[in-house]
Amino acid sequence: MIYYDKLIFELSKNERIGYHFKSDDFKTVTLPSNLLRMEPLDLPEVSELDVVRHYTNVSKKNFGIDSNFYPLGSCTMKYNPKINDQLASLRGFQAIHPLQPTSTAQGALHVIYETNRMLSELTGMYAYSLNTFAGAHGELAGLMIMRAYHDKNKDFNRQTIIVPDSAHGTNPASASVAGFNVVEIKSNDDGTVNIEALKAALNDTVAGLMLTNPNTAGVFEKDIKLVADLVHEAGGLVYYDGANLNALLGKAKPGDMGFDITHLNLHKTFSTPHGGGGPGSGPVGVSEKLVEFLPNPHIIKTDNGYTFKNFEDSIGMVGSFYGNFSVYLRAYIYILSLGKENIGKIGPYAVLNANYIQASLKHLYQLPIKDYCMHEFVFDGLIDQSTHVKTLDIAKRLLDYGFHAPTIYFPLIFSQSMMIEPTEVESKETLDAFIHALKVIAEEAILDPEKVKHAPHTTPVRRLDEVTAARSPKVSFKDL
C-alpha cells in the first residue's frame, strides 16, 4: 500500500476533459432563468488518464478481502467469487428498467422468486422480501412488521422491544427508529440471555425480543426455545438478527428455534462484496402468520409466470423498487454454485476455523468463555498486561503484519474485546500465519511494548487525530 493524498479537485486544470460526448442537432431550448442553476459548477476538469491514475492510487490505500485475511468479527468477510460479479454484469440484467412490464423481465423475476425461496429453505422461514437494502434496513422493516402485527390485533400498548446488552448496536437503534421504547437486559457472562432478567422484563407492553444467535460472543443460545416460548407466552414476537447466520448453515435453522421474523445480510453469509460499506442486501423473512405484512411489492408465481403484487396489510414500500437487485443476484449465483451438497459445509468449516485459532492462542490471550466457540469468538486482550499493551495496539500492530484487524471493543460485555471471525474460506496455512503474527505481537508486547503501542508503522498513514476531526469537522473540499 502506498501514500497518495491528492484529491481529484487538486488535479483540476481549466479546459481538460475526461469524456467524449456528442450531441445531435437539436433546437436549443432554454428554461426561464429563475429555474436555472445560478452557481458555477465546480466539478473537476481532468483527463481520462488523470482519473484512472488517481483512483488506482486511491484504491491502493485500501485493504480488501483479496489482499489478505480479514478476520473482522460479526462481519463475515468471506471471499467474493469473481464469477458472481461477472454474471451479474450481463447486459440482460444490467440494462433492464424496473418499470418495464414483468412479462419482459421474467429472468429477473425468476432470480427474485428463487432467491426468496432458497433463503426461506435455508433458514426455515415462510417467505422473504428482498426489497430491503441492508441489514439495518431489514431490521427496520422487521420491526415495522412487528408493529403492524400488534396493531392488526389491536394490541396497541405493545411499545417495548427487549434487547440483550450483548446485541449489535443496530438492534436498539432500529427499534428506536421504528418508534419503540428499548429495554436492554443484562446478559449472562457469556453474552447469552439471562432467563431471569428476561422474565422480569416481560409483560403486556412488550412487542418483542431481538436476538442474534450465535450471539456476538460466538455462543449458541442453548435455551433459545425456552426464550422464544417465554416471549410468545407473553404475547411478543421473537426477532432474529441474521448477522451471525454463517455458523448455522448446515446445522440449524432460525425458523426451527421459534423466531418469527429474521433479517439476513447477504453481504456477509452469502458472499456479496461489501464494497467499502455497501451496497448490501438485507432480506427480511417471516413465519407464515406474518407474510401479509412484508414490504410491498411481493413476488408471486402464476400460470403466466412471475409477477408483482401488493398486499393490503403490508407495512408499505421501503424503497423505490425491489431492493438491491444487482446484489442479491450475486447471492443467487453463490447459492447455486455451492448447491445442496456443499452449502451445509459452510457452518462446520467456519466453526472449525474459529476454534482452531482460539485453541492456538488461548495460552497468550485471555479467553473469557472457555468452551468451543461457534463461527467467531472473543479474546479479552493479552493475558500478560504488565506492559499495558491494549487491544487497540494489538489490532494496529496486526496491520503491520499484513492482516486486517479483528472487530475491537465489541461486544461491550468485555473491556478489551477482540472479536475474531475467520470464515470457512481460509486455509490452515492462512490461519497459521495469522496465529504466528499474534504470537509475535504477544512477545513484542513484553520485549518492545513501545513498538506495539505506536503501531502501525508501515501503513499509508499512521494513527489519526480523531478528536480534532470531530471537534472542528472539515467534511468537504471547500472546508480545506
Added chain:
Amino acid sequence: MHKYFPHTQHDVEEMLKVIGAKNIDDLFKAIPKDLQIKKDYNIPLALSDIELDHHLNELAGKNQILKIFRGAGAYDTYTPSVVSALSSRQEFLTSYTPYQPEVSQGTLQYIFEFQSMITMLTGLNVANASMYDGATSTAEAMFMANAHTKKNTILVSETINPSILEVIKTYARYKKINVKMIPMKDGITDIHSLDQSNDYMGVIVQNPNYYGIVEDYTNISNWIHEQGGLLIINQDGQSLGILRSPASFKADIAAGELQSLGVPLSFGGAYVGYLATTNALMRKMPGRICGVTTDVDGKRAFVLTLQAREQHIRRAKANSNICSNQSLMALSVTIYLSLIGKNGLKEMTQHVLNASHDLYTKLIHTGLFEPVFNQPFYREFALKARVDLKALNNYLLTHNILGPLEIENNVGLFAVTEKTTLKDINNFIEKVVAFK
C-alpha cells in the same frame, strides 16, 4: 472438495487435534439435538462454473433489452468504461466499512470527494457518505425535520413521485408522523391552498417533479420558513447540473437519487441516494460522514467523524440505524462526475433538455397526443394519448421499445436521457405513427 473450501482431510484432522475435539460435530454440542438439521436442504444441486454461465445467460436472455423512453425514477444512463473498470478494483469492491482508517484511506478519501461533490452540486454545506436510495433518503430527511422541530406533521406536495411518497408514508407511520398532502394545480404545487399553521415540521417537494416539471419553490420556501418549518427538496442528481440548486431555494435539506449519473438500471438497484444539509443540521444527519485530519506524522488523512451520532456508539439514542450504505455506488458516481466534469455535465443536461423538447414537439405533431400541462419541463413530460396507450405500448414492445409509463388512464409519462439520439426519437415517432 469445493473451490471455496480449502480444507483437506489432513488439515481437518490436524486442526481437530489442536482443538482437542474428535470431530467437527463435537464443536456443535451447544446446539440442542432437536434443533439440529436432519435433512438435506431442498435447493438445487451445485452448478459448475460452466453450468452457471449457461444458466445465468439463459435467465438474462429472458429479460428483454429495450430502447427506453421511460423514466419515473430510473433512467437509461450511460456508464463510461472507466467507471466500471475502476469501481470493480478489488481494493474498493472487497473491503468492509472503513473501521480501521490506517488501511481504509482509499474508501475514506473517495467518500470525502463524494461529499465534496454533493455539497458543490446542491450548494449546501455538508453531505453524508450516501443513502440507500433517493426515496429512503427523503424519508430520513423527514426524520431530521421531526427531530429538529419536534413537530409531527410533514407537508408533501402531490407532485412528488408516488413511490417516494409511499416510502415517506411507510417511515412516517411508525414515528406517528402525519403526512399531509399539498394539492397540485396545473402540474405544480399549489401554494395558495396552504393554511397558516405552526404545526408543520416542514415541506417535501421534488424538482423536477414527477411529471418532469421544473418548479420555482421560492414562495414555498419563504412560507415554510415563516411557519418555523424546514424545506426539504428531493432533486435528481443529473438535474443538479442545470436546474436551480436546493441551496438557492434556501432548502434546509436536499435529498435524492443519483442513479442518473452513470449507474446502470439493473432492475431498480443497486442505486444510491444522497443527503445534504446546512451546518446547523449537520449533527442531526444520519449515516456516515468523513472528515479530514492528520496522522501522528502530520500527514493529511481521512477519517469517519461525528460518530457519536451513530448506532454503534449511541445504540437506542442514535439518530438513525443506518450502517451499510451504498458506498461502492457513491464511488461510481464520484468517478463519473470526475470524468464528465464541469463541461460534460453542462453539455449532457443541455442535450437532455433539448432532446426531451424535440420528442415532445414531435409527439404533439403526430396528432395522437395532447398536452396535459403547460409548464417548463426537463427530461420527462406527460401527454394524453388519443389512441389506446396500452395497445400502443404493446405494439412498441414488439419493436423492442419501452414506451411511456401509463400514470393514469391513457396518460403517458415519457423520458429521454443523454443516450437518446435524434435518430432514436425519429424512429420512435415513426413507430408511433405506424401504429395509428
